[in-house]
Amino acid sequence: MEPITIKDIAKALNISTSTVSRALRGSYEINTETKKLVMEYAEKMNYRPNPIALSLKENRSRAIGVIVPEIANNFFSQAINGIENIAYNRGYHVVIFQSHESYEREMVNVQHLFARKVDGLLISLSGSTRDVNHIENYRENNFPVVYFDRVPEITDAHKVVADNFDGAFRATEYMIQQGKRTIAHITSPPVLSITQERLAGYKAALEKYGLPIREELIKFCYFSPEEAFNAIDSLIKNYQPDAFFTASDRLALNCYEAHKKKIIELPKDVMFFGFTNLNVAHLLEPPLSTIVQPALELGQTAAEILLDIIENKRRGKGYETIKLKTDLHIR
Amino acid sequence: MEPITIKDIAKALNISTSTVSRALRGSYEINTETKKLVMEYAEKMNYRPNPIALSLKENRSRAIGVIVPEIANNFFSQAINGIENIAYNRGYHVVIFQSHESYEREMVNVQHLFARKVDGLLISLSGSTRDVNHIENYRENNFPVVYFDRVPEITDAHKVVADNFDGAFRATEYMIQQGKRTIAHITSPPVLSITQERLAGYKAALEKYGLPIREELIKFCYFSPEEAFNAIDSLIKNYQPDAFFTASDRLALNCYEAHKKKIIELPKDVMFFGFTNLNVAHLLEPPLSTIVQPALELGQTAAEILLDIIENKRRGKGYETIKLKTDLHIR
DNA sequence: ATCGTTCCCGACAACGATTGCATAAAATTT
DNA sequence: AAATTTTATGCAATCGTTGTCGGGAACGAT
Numbered sequence: 160m161e162p163i164t165i166k167d168i169a170k171a172l173n174i175s176t177s178t179v180s181r182a183l184r185g186s187y188e189i190n191t192e193t194k195k196l197v198m199e200y201a202e203k204m205n206y207r208p209n210p211i212a213l214s215l216k217e218n219r220s221r222a223i224g225v226i227v228p229e230i231a232n233n234f235f236s237q238a239i240n241g242i243e244n245i246a247y248n249r250g251y252h253v254v255i256f257q258s259h260e261s262y263e264r265e266m267v268n269v270q271h272l273f274a275r276k277v278d279g280l281l282i283s284l285s286g287s288t289r290d291v292n293h294i295e296n297y298r299e300n301n302f303p304v305v306y307f308d309r310v311p312e313i314t315d316a317h318k319v320v321a322d323n324f325d326g327a328f329r330a331t332e333y334m335i336q337q338g339k340r341t342i343a344h345i346t347s348p349p350v351l352s353i354t355q356e357r358l359a360g361y362k363a364a365l366e367k368y369g370l371p372i373r374e375e376l377i378k379f380c381y382f383s384p385e386e387a388f389n390a391i392d393s394l395i396k397n398y399q400p401d402a403f404f405t406a407s408d409r410l411a412l413n414c415y416e417a418h419k420k421k422i423i424e425l426p427k428d429v430m431f432f433g434f435t436n437l438n439v440a441h442l443l444e445p446p447l448s449t450i451v452q453p454a455l456e457l458g459q460t461a462a463e464i465l466l467d468i469i470e471n472k473r474r475g476k477g478y479e480t481i482k483l484k485t486d487l488h489i490r
Numbered sequence: 491m492e493p494i495t496i497k498d499i500a501k502a503l504n505i506s507t508s509t510v511s512r513a514l515r516g517s518y519e520i521n522t523e524t525k526k527l528v529m530e531y532a533e534k535m536n537y538r539p540n541p542i543a544l545s546l547k548e549n550r551s552r553a554i555g556v557i558v559p560e561i562a563n564n565f566f567s568q569a570i571n572g573i574e575n576i577a578y579n580r581g582y583h584v585v586i587f588q589s590h591e592s593y594e595r596e597m598v599n600v601q602h603l604f605a606r607k608v609d610g611l612l613i614s615l616s617g618s619t620r621d622v623n624h625i626e627n628y629r630e631n632n633f634p635v636v637y638f639d640r641v642p643e644i645t646d647a648h649k650v651v652a653d654n655f656d657g658a659f660r661a662t663e664y665m666i667q668q669g670k671r672t673i674a675h676i677t678s679p680p681v682l683s684i685t686q687e688r689l690a691g692y693k694a695a696l697e698k699y700g701l702p703i704r705e706e707l708i709k710f711c712y713f714s715p716e717e718a719f720n721a722i723d724s725l726i727k728n729y730q731p732d733a734f735f736t737a738s739d740r741l742a743l744n745c746y747e748a749h750k751k752k753i754i755e756l757p758k759d760v761m762f763f764g765f766t767n768l769n770v771a772h773l774l775e776p777p778l779s780t781i782v783q784p785a786l787e788l789g790q791t792a793a794e795i796l797l798d799i800i801e802n803k804r805r806g807k808g809y810e811t812i813k814l815k816t817d818l819h820i821r
Numbered sequence: 822a823t824c825g826t827t828c829c830c831g832a833c834a835a836c837g838a839t840t841g842c843a844t845a846a847a848a849t850t851t
Numbered sequence: 852a853a854a855t856t857t858t859a860t861g862c863a864a865t866c867g868t869t870g871t872c873g874g875g876a877a878c879g880a881t
Binding site for chain 1: 830836
């Protein structure tokens with residue numbers, strides 16, 4: 160069956176479409192009798208307003224867009240679940256797009272979501288995004304955007320992030336307290352906010368304990384496994400680190416993979432600490448201690464702020480950057 | 491800036507909207523001069539047709555819907571990547587929804603996608619879906635649907651699946667050839683097509699080698715970890731299996747988790763074989779051999795069939811069930 | 822009987838784009 | 852010069868819904 164429209168109802172009951180429309184939304188200026196008639200018929204015929212017509216008319220869609228680099232990543236899929244929780248409860252749908260770490264894809268996604276009149280956007284930037292003009296353009300014209308996790312450096316924006324500095328600091332501190340002195344840091348591209356913050360936390364901990372910051376122990380890796388393998392290999396060959404601090408799921412797994420494939424020969428008693436939401440961390444050997452981001456809460460918080468903006472419930476409140484605490488799981 | 495419309499262009503150039511519309515699509519009946527004028531102005535003003543208006547007019551959206559139980563699952567996220575590949579190349583967008591293994595959520599998702607006029611649907615059924623009337627209702631009225639992975643039993647439908655029987659058969663056969671005689675099978679709810687097929691493959695292999703089919707070695711588990719833990723625990727206590735054949739990512743991980751937590755004491759030389767697309771399988775201890783589904787190809791194939799249906803490129807071809815071969819990874 | 826209210830409802834336009842039909846002007850044929 | 856065809860454009864309807872405006876009927880007040 161083609162979906163039934165307001166026109167069909169009007170024709171069937173011999174009244175005008177305006178009356179049907181008003182009756183359905185319970186307008187006070189419609190006779191109670193008429194209202195009942197319309198409501199019952201609509202119910203019987205399983206009438207559903209056409210959301211596309213509504214979007215066209217009202218210039219909105221009751222949907223929010225989410226752009227993440229990859230959904231095949233525990234952190235992001237948990238964050239998405241948080242977003243969906245809040246959004247569904249508040250009557251919004253969630254449209255998910257992946258940038259696949261590509262700036263171009265990200266641009267296209269933003270444009271498409273905007274053209275499709277999503278009421279707002281939640282975005283975690285791609286690894287190759289150098290600036291956010293493609294987003295700020297829209298935001299300048301009152302398009303609501305909340306950045307989360309991987310956020311831009313601009314100050315006048317809503318952002319929700321994990322406390323990356325603190326997490327990295329505490330992890331590094333723990334490794335030092337366990338007697339580690341040569342702590343390698345394998346991390347993501349330096350352009351990302353999370354990379355910078357985690358790096359700063361790592362350095363701050365070293366400084367606090369009077370350890371030297373050795374740039375040669377810090378390796379930035381893009382998105383190919385080989386790059387990570389090489390980085391790890393050269394670290395071990397040249398500096399024999401007694402601990403590895405990896406900044407992402409991917410890099411942690413790359414380490415274990417290199418180990419497993421005997422690409423690298425691990426020093427004894429080496430310690431692994433990762434900034435990761437891997438759900439298999441506790442199953443790995445040697446143990447992987449982790450700094451876990453509150454992914455679900457992060458998503459929820461970001462969604463709540465976005466919906467508040469959309470529904471104008473944030474009068475008075477300015478821009479803010481919300482930082483959520485991370486959890487340390489020592490293994 | 492509010493997006494520019496065809497009307498704005500018409501006003502600016504002092505011509506009618508029809509002319510603009512036709513000029514933009516290069517209609518032959520528009521003067522070459524006028525066309526150039528319009529095209530250039532549209533280009534300059536960065537005109538983009540309003541997709542919502544188009545959807546309303548044309549009753550379609552150039553988008554396809556995808557419903558999966560969970561995106562936080564390697565198999566599904568790979569399948570989605572396959573779908574996106576094909577869809578984007580053919581000019582379609584992909585709208586992703588999760589059913590979270592809930593029949594109700596699945597129904598709502600289907601309704602919403604249909605109301606939003608997606609041009610077709612790719613779906614892998616939720617674990618609590620007992621029938622597919624909520625989908626077939628729409629399909630009867632020519633709404634294109636392709637089922638993948640977890641498919642219904644109905645025959646007149648397009649389906650794309652992995653060869654679950656064959657994969658399970660080969661895995662079980664391998665375990666038998668390695669001398670295993672008490673092979674436990676921990677699997678998903680019996681209502682799922684994949685459960686049935688994998689079970690059948692398992693049984694067929696046992697039969698081929700003259701081993702008894704012991705129903706007490708077969709455990710169906712729903713979606714709580716405790717259930718799996720208990721199942722594993724009681725299997726070990728009562729029957730000391732020398733091999734475990736798990737039917738999903740989740741169940742394989744549950745096994746390792748139970749092992750790690752010392753909830754279970756593993757028999758020596760026990761073998762693990764899992765139907766899974768986990769990207770960490772090779773990192774686990776004891777080794778997890780796997781039957782890997784061609785998730786990406788599965789998504790691609792399903793998307794191709796769906797788009798062919800949408801674009802009427804399947805004249806003559808009837809319903810078919812496409813089975814893709816699985817890969818055995820022995821570890 | 823006239824006026825002002827109140828109640829209930831319908832006509833019309835609008836959102837942005839497409840398209841069948843009509844038509845004016847120009848070009849061509851007779 | 853008249854008739855016909857071609858070329859180029861505009862008008863109006865359409866998709867489904869809502870908001871603005873206006874108006875008829877019924878009622879009470881004057």
